[in-house]
Amino acid sequence: RLVRPGAVHVPGWLTLEQQRWIVGRFGEWTQGPVPLRAATLPGGHQMSVRTVCLGWHWQPYRYSRTATDVNGLPVLDFPEWMVRLGKQAVAAAYSPDLGVDESLIGLSRDYAPDAALVNYYGDGAAMGMHQDKDEHSNAPVVSLSIGDTCIFRFGNTESRTKPYTDLELRSGDLFVFGGPSRFAYHGIPKVLPDTAPEGCGLDRGRINITMRVTGLS
Protein backbone atom coordinates (compact mmCIF):
# COMPACT_ATOMS: atom_id res chain seq x y z
CA ARG A 1 0.00 0.00 0.00
CA LEU A 2 3.05 2.23 -0.33
CA VAL A 3 1.97 3.53 -3.74
CA ARG A 4 4.99 5.81 -4.22
CA PRO A 5 7.56 7.36 -1.95
CA GLY A 6 5.55 9.35 0.61
CA ALA A 7 2.16 8.21 -0.76
CA VAL A 8 0.39 5.56 1.30
CA HIS A 9 -3.08 4.08 0.67
CA VAL A 10 -4.77 2.40 3.63
CA PRO A 11 -8.00 0.77 2.37
CA GLY A 12 -10.85 0.53 4.86
CA TRP A 13 -9.15 2.59 7.55
CA LEU A 14 -12.40 4.09 8.87
CA THR A 15 -15.01 1.73 10.32
CA LEU A 16 -18.58 2.02 9.04
CA GLU A 17 -19.50 3.48 12.43
CA GLN A 18 -16.83 6.21 12.07
CA GLN A 19 -18.00 6.89 8.51
CA ARG A 20 -21.62 7.30 9.64
CA TRP A 21 -20.54 9.60 12.45
CA ILE A 22 -18.49 11.79 10.09
CA VAL A 23 -21.40 11.95 7.63
CA GLY A 24 -23.49 13.24 10.56
CA ARG A 25 -20.90 16.00 11.21
CA PHE A 26 -20.87 16.80 7.47
CA GLY A 27 -24.62 17.45 7.69
CA GLU A 28 -23.94 19.99 10.45
CA TRP A 29 -21.06 21.67 8.59
CA THR A 30 -23.24 22.22 5.55
CA GLN A 31 -25.82 23.93 7.80
CA GLY A 32 -23.09 26.14 9.30
CA PRO A 33 -22.20 29.77 8.45
CA VAL A 34 -20.85 28.99 4.98
CA PRO A 35 -22.88 26.58 2.81
CA LEU A 36 -21.47 23.95 0.43
CA ARG A 37 -20.39 25.83 -2.65
CA ALA A 38 -18.92 25.13 -6.06
CA ALA A 39 -15.94 27.45 -6.41
CA THR A 40 -15.57 29.57 -9.54
CA LEU A 41 -12.07 29.50 -11.00
CA PRO A 42 -10.36 32.71 -12.14
CA GLY A 43 -11.04 31.75 -15.79
CA GLY A 44 -14.78 31.76 -15.04
CA HIS A 45 -15.37 28.01 -14.92
CA GLN A 46 -17.37 26.69 -11.99
CA MET A 47 -16.14 23.48 -10.38
CA SER A 48 -18.55 20.52 -10.31
CA VAL A 49 -17.34 19.51 -6.84
CA ARG A 50 -18.88 21.42 -3.93
CA THR A 51 -16.85 22.23 -0.84
CA VAL A 52 -17.31 23.30 2.77
CA CYS A 53 -14.20 24.24 4.76
CA LEU A 54 -13.12 24.04 8.39
CA GLY A 55 -10.44 26.18 10.02
CA TRP A 56 -9.53 28.10 6.89
CA HIS A 57 -11.66 28.78 3.83
CA TRP A 58 -10.14 27.78 0.51
CA GLN A 59 -10.84 29.90 -2.52
CA PRO A 60 -9.00 29.65 -5.82
CA TYR A 61 -6.11 30.06 -5.01
CA ARG A 62 -5.64 31.14 -1.40
CA TYR A 63 -6.87 30.56 2.12
CA SER A 64 -8.84 33.09 4.15
CA ARG A 65 -10.61 33.09 7.52
CA THR A 66 -13.83 34.44 6.06
CA ALA A 67 -15.59 33.20 2.95
CA THR A 68 -15.24 36.46 1.02
CA ASP A 69 -16.16 34.65 -2.23
CA VAL A 70 -19.39 33.20 -0.76
CA ASN A 71 -21.11 35.23 1.97
CA GLY A 72 -18.31 36.90 3.91
CA LEU A 73 -18.85 34.83 7.07
CA PRO A 74 -16.06 33.23 9.11
CA VAL A 75 -15.73 29.48 8.59
CA LEU A 76 -16.24 26.93 11.37
CA ASP A 77 -13.30 26.13 13.64
CA PHE A 78 -11.08 23.17 12.85
CA PRO A 79 -12.30 20.55 15.34
CA GLU A 80 -9.95 19.13 17.96
CA TRP A 81 -11.16 15.58 17.19
CA MET A 82 -10.00 16.04 13.60
CA VAL A 83 -6.50 17.06 14.75
CA ARG A 84 -6.33 13.77 16.67
CA LEU A 85 -7.74 11.81 13.72
CA GLY A 86 -5.17 13.46 11.43
CA LYS A 87 -2.31 12.43 13.71
CA GLN A 88 -3.68 8.89 13.86
CA ALA A 89 -3.97 8.83 10.08
CA VAL A 90 -0.36 9.90 9.55
CA ALA A 91 0.81 7.40 12.19
CA ALA A 92 -1.16 4.58 10.48
CA ALA A 93 0.19 5.42 7.01
CA TYR A 94 3.78 6.24 7.93
CA SER A 95 4.53 3.05 9.73
CA PRO A 96 7.92 1.26 9.45
CA ASP A 97 6.24 -2.04 8.49
CA LEU A 98 4.83 -0.48 5.30
CA GLY A 99 8.31 0.29 4.00
CA VAL A 100 7.92 4.04 4.34
CA ASP A 101 11.09 6.15 4.24
CA GLU A 102 12.82 6.73 7.57
CA SER A 103 12.42 10.50 7.25
CA LEU A 104 8.61 10.20 7.37
CA ILE A 105 8.40 7.96 10.42
CA GLY A 106 7.56 9.88 13.58
CA LEU A 107 6.08 12.78 11.63
CA SER A 108 2.64 12.14 13.16
CA ARG A 109 3.67 13.47 16.58
CA ASP A 110 4.05 17.02 15.27
CA TYR A 111 1.34 16.78 12.62
CA ALA A 112 -1.19 19.52 13.37
CA PRO A 113 -3.61 20.14 10.50
CA ASP A 114 -5.43 23.49 10.71
CA ALA A 115 -7.66 23.34 7.61
CA ALA A 116 -9.97 20.80 6.06
CA LEU A 117 -11.56 20.95 2.64
CA VAL A 118 -14.63 18.75 2.65
CA ASN A 119 -15.55 17.98 -0.94
CA TYR A 120 -18.90 16.60 -2.04
CA TYR A 121 -19.12 14.85 -5.41
CA GLY A 122 -22.70 14.56 -6.67
CA ASP A 123 -23.84 13.04 -9.96
CA GLY A 124 -21.23 13.60 -12.65
CA ALA A 125 -18.85 15.62 -10.48
CA ALA A 126 -15.14 15.34 -11.23
CA MET A 127 -11.93 17.17 -10.42
CA GLY A 128 -9.30 18.03 -13.01
CA MET A 129 -5.60 17.41 -12.60
CA HIS A 130 -4.00 19.93 -10.24
CA GLN A 131 -1.40 20.35 -7.53
CA ASP A 132 -2.23 21.43 -3.98
CA LYS A 133 0.19 24.29 -3.52
CA ASP A 134 -1.80 26.99 -1.76
CA GLU A 135 -0.44 25.84 1.59
CA HIS A 136 2.69 27.52 2.91
CA SER A 137 3.91 24.22 4.28
CA ASN A 138 5.13 20.92 2.88
CA ALA A 139 3.42 18.88 5.64
CA PRO A 140 1.46 15.85 4.36
CA VAL A 141 -2.15 16.00 3.19
CA VAL A 142 -4.50 13.43 4.77
CA SER A 143 -7.41 12.29 2.57
CA LEU A 144 -10.46 10.35 3.80
CA SER A 145 -13.13 9.03 1.42
CA ILE A 146 -16.75 8.21 2.27
CA GLY A 147 -19.61 7.08 0.02
CA ASP A 148 -19.30 6.13 -3.64
CA THR A 149 -16.05 4.73 -5.03
CA CYS A 150 -14.04 7.06 -7.26
CA ILE A 151 -11.18 6.76 -9.71
CA PHE A 152 -8.23 8.67 -8.34
CA ARG A 153 -5.61 9.72 -10.88
CA PHE A 154 -2.20 10.03 -9.29
CA GLY A 155 0.18 11.87 -11.58
CA ASN A 156 3.73 13.13 -11.49
CA THR A 157 5.21 16.34 -10.12
CA GLU A 158 6.25 17.74 -13.52
CA SER A 159 3.03 18.16 -15.48
CA ARG A 160 -0.67 17.29 -15.44
CA THR A 161 -0.17 14.73 -18.22
CA LYS A 162 1.16 11.15 -18.29
CA PRO A 163 2.63 9.20 -16.65
CA TYR A 164 -0.05 8.68 -14.05
CA THR A 165 -1.56 5.81 -12.10
CA ASP A 166 -5.31 5.29 -11.74
CA LEU A 167 -6.59 3.68 -8.58
CA GLU A 168 -9.94 3.28 -6.87
CA LEU A 169 -10.68 5.01 -3.59
CA ARG A 170 -13.50 3.40 -1.65
CA SER A 171 -15.58 4.37 1.33
CA GLY A 172 -13.42 4.34 4.46
CA ASP A 173 -10.10 4.59 2.62
CA LEU A 174 -7.24 6.72 3.94
CA PHE A 175 -4.58 8.21 1.69
CA VAL A 176 -1.64 10.23 2.95
CA PHE A 177 0.40 12.34 0.53
CA GLY A 178 3.70 13.59 1.88
CA GLY A 179 7.39 13.74 1.15
CA PRO A 180 8.12 13.45 -2.59
CA SER A 181 4.38 12.94 -3.34
CA ARG A 182 3.13 16.09 -1.65
CA PHE A 183 3.17 18.20 -4.83
CA ALA A 184 2.22 15.57 -7.40
CA TYR A 185 -0.56 16.39 -9.87
CA HIS A 186 -3.77 14.51 -9.13
CA GLY A 187 -7.46 14.49 -9.96
CA ILE A 188 -10.71 12.57 -9.81
CA PRO A 189 -11.78 11.67 -13.36
CA LYS A 190 -14.96 9.99 -12.16
CA VAL A 191 -17.12 8.74 -9.35
CA LEU A 192 -18.90 5.39 -9.78
CA PRO A 193 -22.59 5.91 -8.88
CA ASP A 194 -24.32 3.58 -6.42
CA THR A 195 -21.15 1.94 -5.14
CA ALA A 196 -21.29 3.13 -1.51
CA PRO A 197 -21.42 0.33 1.05
CA GLU A 198 -24.57 -0.19 3.08
CA GLY A 199 -24.14 1.55 6.43
CA CYS A 200 -21.60 4.26 5.50
CA GLY A 201 -24.25 6.89 6.15
CA LEU A 202 -24.23 8.48 2.70
CA ASP A 203 -27.11 7.71 0.32
CA ARG A 204 -25.58 9.14 -2.80
CA GLY A 205 -22.38 10.77 -3.94
CA ARG A 206 -18.95 10.90 -2.38
CA ILE A 207 -17.39 12.91 0.42
CA ASN A 208 -13.66 13.50 0.58
CA ILE A 209 -12.06 15.21 3.54
CA THR A 210 -8.55 16.56 3.06
CA MET A 211 -6.69 17.82 6.11
CA ARG A 212 -3.91 20.29 5.51
CA VAL A 213 -1.38 22.41 7.32
CA THR A 214 -1.78 25.90 5.85
CA GLY A 215 1.33 27.38 7.45
CA LEU A 216 -0.73 30.53 7.98
CA SER A 217 -1.72 32.32 11.18
Ligand code: MD5
Ligand atom coordinates in the same frame (compact mmCIF):
# COMPACT_ATOMS: atom_id res chain seq x y z
C1 MD5 B 1 -10.55 14.30 -3.53
N1 MD5 B 1 -9.20 16.19 -3.26
O1 MD5 B 1 -10.71 13.08 -3.54
C2 MD5 B 1 -9.15 14.82 -3.60
C3 MD5 B 1 -8.31 14.00 -2.69
C4 MD5 B 1 -8.46 18.49 -3.31
C5 MD5 B 1 -8.38 17.09 -3.79
O2 MD5 B 1 -7.55 16.81 -4.62
O3 MD5 B 1 -7.54 19.25 -3.60
O4 MD5 B 1 -9.43 18.82 -2.60
S1 MD5 B 1 -6.82 14.80 -2.07
C6 MD5 B 1 -5.59 14.15 -3.05
C7 MD5 B 1 -4.20 14.72 -2.91
C8 MD5 B 1 -3.84 15.74 -2.05
C9 MD5 B 1 -2.51 16.17 -2.00
C10 MD5 B 1 -1.54 15.60 -2.81
C11 MD5 B 1 -1.95 14.59 -3.66
C12 MD5 B 1 -3.26 14.15 -3.72
N2 MD5 B 1 -1.02 13.96 -4.51
O5 MD5 B 1 0.18 14.24 -4.41
O6 MD5 B 1 -1.44 13.16 -5.35
O7 MD5 B 1 -11.50 15.11 -3.46
Ligand code: FE
Ligand atom coordinates in the same frame (compact mmCIF):
# COMPACT_ATOMS: atom_id res chain seq x y z
FE1 FE C 1 -5.98 18.25 -4.54
